Amino acid sequence: MGRVLSIAKDKLYDCLTVERKLRAMLQSTEENVSDLKKKSAFLTQLAAKTVPKPLHCLPLQLASDYFLLGYHSRGCKQEKLQDPSLFTWPSFPIMF
Structure with a gap:
């Protein structure tokens, strides 16, 4: 604000x-912020x-359900999480 006022004086x-x-x-600017707050509250509701x-x-x-059925104590099985065959390149013959 001081800089703006000094430029104005210059x-x-x-x-x-x-x-x-x-x-x-x-x-x-304050009115715009107020309107945006009201719109935000309305859209949230x-x-x-x-x-x-x-x-x-x-x-x-x-x-x-996760905790009641005991899934947290069973542990994860790695083979169920990812299939290593998905990460290999297909062996299609290349035709030119």
Whole structure:
């Protein structure tokens, strides 16, 4: 702000005019932020209301099933996680 005011003084602008312009810019920016906050709150509520309840509760249900059925204590089997044959190049004959 000080730099802007010093530039304004160097260019012989009326300080009162510069102050009014800066205040107007600040006020319009604050109004824009306020409007965006209101829109954000509305869209958050809209998203919460439009997501179906079963889909909303799915992560919680999956997590509870994971622990209730004892999957965490069984451990992971490496062969179920990845298939090494997927990482090999196919042996197709190259035809030119």
